[in-house]
Amino acid sequence: MKNFDINEDPHRRFNPLINEWVLVSPHRAKRPWQGQNETIATEALPKYDPTCYLCPGNVRANGMNNPKYESSFVFENDFAAMKQDEIIFEEDIKHTFFKAKPEQGISRVVCFSPRHDLTLPEMEVDGIENIIRTWQKEYTDLGNIKYINHVQIFENKGSVMGCSNPHPHGQIWAQSSLPTQVEKTQNSLKSYFDKNNRTLLEDYLQAELKSGERIVIENDHFVALVPFWAIWPYETMILSKRAFGKITDFTSEETTAFAKILKQLTIKYDNLFSTSFPYSSGIHQAPTDGLKHPEWHFHMHFYPPLLRSATVKKFMVGYEMMGESQRDITPEKSAEILRQQSDVHYKSL
Amino acid sequence: MKNFDINEDPHRRFNPLINEWVLVSPHRAKRPWQGQNETIATEALPKYDPTCYLCPGNVRANGMNNPKYESSFVFENDFAAMKQDEIIFEEDIKHTFFKAKPEQGISRVVCFSPRHDLTLPEMEVDGIENIIRTWQKEYTDLGNIKYINHVQIFENKGSVMGCSNPHPHGQIWAQSSLPTQVEKTQNSLKSYFDKNNRTLLEDYLQAELKSGERIVIENDHFVALVPFWAIWPYETMILSKRAFGKITDFTSEETTAFAKILKQLTIKYDNLFSTSFPYSSGIHQAPTDGLKHPEWHFHMHFYPPLLRSATVKKFMVGYEMMGESQRDITPEKSAEILRQQSDVHYKSL
Numbered sequence: 169m170k171n172f173d174i175n176e177d178p179h180r181r182f183n184p185l186i187n188e189w190v191l192v193s194p195h196r197a198k199r200p201w202q203g204q205n206e207t208i209a210t211e212a213l214p215k216y217d218p219t220c221y222l223c224p225g226n227v228r229a230n231g232m233n234n235p236k237y238e239s240s241f242v243f244e245n246d247f248a249a250m251k252q253d254e255i256i257f258e259e260d261i262k263h264t265f266f267k268a269k270p271e272q273g274i275s276r277v278v279c280f281s282p283r284h285d286l287t288l289p290e291m292e293v294d295g296i297e298n299i300i301r302t303w304q305k306e307y308t309d310l311g312n313i314k315y316i317n318h319v320q321i322f323e324n325k326g327s328v329m330g331c332s333n334p335h336p337h338g339q340i341w342a343q344s345s346l347p348t349q350v351e352k353t354q355n356s357l358k359s360y361f362d363k364n365n366r367t368l369l370e371d372y373l374q375a376e377l378k379s380g381e382r383i384v385i386e387n388d389h390f391v392a393l394v395p396f397w398a399i400w401p402y403e404t405m406i407l408s409k410r411a412f413g414k415i416t417d418f419t420s421e422e423t424t425a426f427a428k429i430l431k432q433l434t435i436k437y438d439n440l441f442s443t444s445f446p447y448s449s450g451i452h453q454a455p456t457d458g459l460k461h462p463e464w465h466f467h468m469h470f471y472p473p474l475l476r477s478a479t480v481k482k483f484m485v486g487y488e489m490m491g492e493s494q495r496d497i498t499p500e501k502s503a504e505i506l507r508q509q510s511d512v513h514y515k516s517l
Numbered sequence: 518m519k520n521f522d523i524n525e526d527p528h529r530r531f532n533p534l535i536n537e538w539v540l541v542s543p544h545r546a547k548r549p550w551q552g553q554n555e556t557i558a559t560e561a562l563p564k565y566d567p568t569c570y571l572c573p574g575n576v577r578a579n580g581m582n583n584p585k586y587e588s589s590f591v592f593e594n595d596f597a598a599m600k601q602d603e604i605i606f607e608e609d610i611k612h613t614f615f616k617a618k619p620e621q622g623i624s625r626v627v628c629f630s631p632r633h634d635l636t637l638p639e640m641e642v643d644g645i646e647n648i649i650r651t652w653q654k655e656y657t658d659l660g661n662i663k664y665i666n667h668v669q670i671f672e673n674k675g676s677v678m679g680c681s682n683p684h685p686h687g688q689i690w691a692q693s694s695l696p697t698q699v700e701k702t703q704n705s706l707k708s709y710f711d712k713n714n715r716t717l718l719e720d721y722l723q724a725e726l727k728s729g730e731r732i733v734i735e736n737d738h739f740v741a742l743v744p745f746w747a748i749w750p751y752e753t754m755i756l757s758k759r760a761f762g763k764i765t766d767f768t769s770e771e772t773t774a775f776a777k778i779l780k781q782l783t784i785k786y787d788n789l790f791s792t793s794f795p796y797s798s799g800i801h802q803a804p805t806d807g808l809k810h811p812e813w814h815f816h817m818h819f820y821p822p823l824l825r826s827a828t829v830k831k832f833m834v835g836y837e838m839m840g841e842s843q844r845d846i847t848p849e850k851s852a853e854i855l856r857q858q859s860d861v862h863y864k865s866l
């Protein structure tokens with residue numbers, strides 16, 4: 169019998185945002201890897217690629233021409249997962265097992281830059297500020313549509329994350345329902361706020377700043393940290409210091425500070441394995457259902473798949489799918505490793 | 518305005534096993550694919566590979582020798598995610614945000630066959646029956662250990678599912694807590710049983726058999742179907758017709774029938790894209806906490822990643838991670854396609 173050592177012993181941690189546990193196996197990073205290696209694109213990309221459907225002036229799948237845009241550019245996804253058609257539907261409540269509801273929505277693509285060869289960490293801060301303003305406009309415009317109650321802004325970066333085009337871009341899926349993961353978060357935030365009259369993440373951030381162990385970057389308005397309950401090896405979350413619900417609540421200082429922390433975090437990511445670091449990221453913020461949401465606290469998740477190197481990722485498979493998410497390195501260790509990365513991009517050295 | 522057509526219009530479906538929704542986009546399978554292709558192993562494997570740490574007689578990472586086993590073979594995982602050490606732990610209830618608990622457990626590897634080159638669909642029915650008896654023994658032995666309350670039997674097949682060795686094998690992770698996904702299922706099964714005095718899956722299966730639309734294979738004792746709420750393109754679930762909670766409840770006819778449906782389903786999977794079809798599979802059954810679990814209904818999940826071909830998978834990334842699972846083909850269509858596959862393995866044609 170020995171006393172519990174969170175840095176050594178297998179344990180479970182609780183995620184109060186979605187009310188789920190994660191299994192942490194601190195010792196397991198040592199096992200040898202004989203499995204699949206990812207291929208990484210190493211050739212330098214051109215600034216403009218005539219075959220890229222996202223580059224300025226080029227033709228997209230639907231035959232339309234992109235404008236010769238100079239900063240960011242937004243268009244409707246040609247193969248959207250949802251449609252805008254209004255659908256007549258009468259719910260059959262007898263159906264215990266076959267419960268289905270039509271879902272109305274809009275999908276858009278956001279090109280981050282006219283430059284085919286740039287990614288967030290390589291862009292200038294004012295270029296990133298410009299993306300933030302684009303996100304603000306989209307959140308407002310889409311949120312103002314009567315049937316849109318949720319606007320999901322996200323980015324899939326890297327082929328390992330299903331991204332089919334290296335041209336820097338993200339997506340926005342706006343829809344009538346709160347998606348599953350957001351609904352879980354909403355419920356947790358709400359019940360915490362109702363009880364404490366403060367946002368859950370405001371109090372969580374205080375606890376994290378006090379501990380310091382999982383902080384990766386802190387500036388005047390935002391903090392990037394590895395959550396205590398992180399699932400992915402180098403998962404991070406960017407939180408606003410001030411408690412507010414949505415990207416449109418940013419002051420102009422906050423816009424700059426957010427652009428800076430985005431750049432700094434993604435530089436650290438790239439430097440970690442000297443590669444263009446793949447991830448899916450996404451912003452979680454208040455629903456656009458017209459109600460006040462004092463419980464909401466703006467935050468952005470980064471879920472990167474890599475575990476040991478530019479080519480070896482963490483597979484969330486059998487046990488993780490059937491049982492629960494499992495990680496092979498502690499969040500504290502990951503935070504320490506990320507903190508130590510230089511703030512200068514490896515390519516510019 | 519048009520009437521809702523579940524075969525055409527984007528919609529959400531509800532999964533009553535885990536109380537989550539999935540977004541279904543029937544029209545979206547048509548989009549062109551320019552993203553990552555998986556590499557597939559096509560060289561024929563030898564019956565015995567002297568470098569394989571799972572083949573009979575060979576040496577494992579820890580220096581131990583495998584016996585010259587002739588059917589299946591079980592050993593403790595050398596790089597287990599959990600450990601058997603008893604850990605002293607006092608819960609600090611003041612920790613709202615940093616909630617962690619030690620977790621005790623055992624991980625085992627189950628070699629399905631001494632033959633390096635076989636997979637489930639290529640094995641004889643009696644060889645598969647033998648695996649089932651091994652699972653039964655492990656469920657009993659592990660379940661009898663005082664601190665083990667859950668035994669997760671699963672298989673990761675194919676390098677795309679993180680499997681590092683083609684030698685046919687699965688794993689068992691047994692532990693003191695109910696893993697997250699199982700706890701969700703347990704809660705749903707329990708509340709349904711308490712209300713109806715029948716298992717949720719017994720009634721679901723009746724509804725599915727009546728509809729017929731999503732049935733892939735039916736024999737005297739088991740049914741393989743694409744669940745109404747399936748997430749993965751060709752996800753299936755094998756359900757027992759009789760309501761019982763665990764693999765040790767099988768009659769000898771049920772053992773044979775389960776072996777047969779496993780073989781038939783995996784043959785159809787291989788035939789779908791003429792490839793050794795990757796998936797993660799896992800058995801969900803009653804906890805081993807010593808309590809009666811009349812609410813439990815034995816079932817097995819198959820989560821295969823492929824979408825369009827042997828090399829193009831469905832990426833569960835940005836929207837799926839931040840929002841909710843999304844699928845590009847209806848479960849009804851997938852079931853139809855699987856049903857149409859031959860019951861003779863393509864390699865033996």
Ligand SMILES: O=P(O)(O)O[C@H]1O[C@H](CO)[C@@H](O)[C@H](O)[C@H]1O
Nearest residue numbers: 482483484485486487488494679
């Ligand atoms: O088979 P292995 O090498 O133990 O590991 C594989 O399955 C485990 C259980 O699903 C996962 O945690 C690992 O990420 C995966 O690579």
Ligand SMILES: O=P(O)(O)O[C@H]1O[C@H](CO)[C@@H](O)[C@H](O)[C@H]1O
Nearest residue numbers: 330831832833834835836837843
């Ligand atoms: O960027 P695409 O081609 O729309 O698609 C990618 O992101 C989507 C949203 O996360 C996923 O549903 C797809 O599986 C993925 O390939």
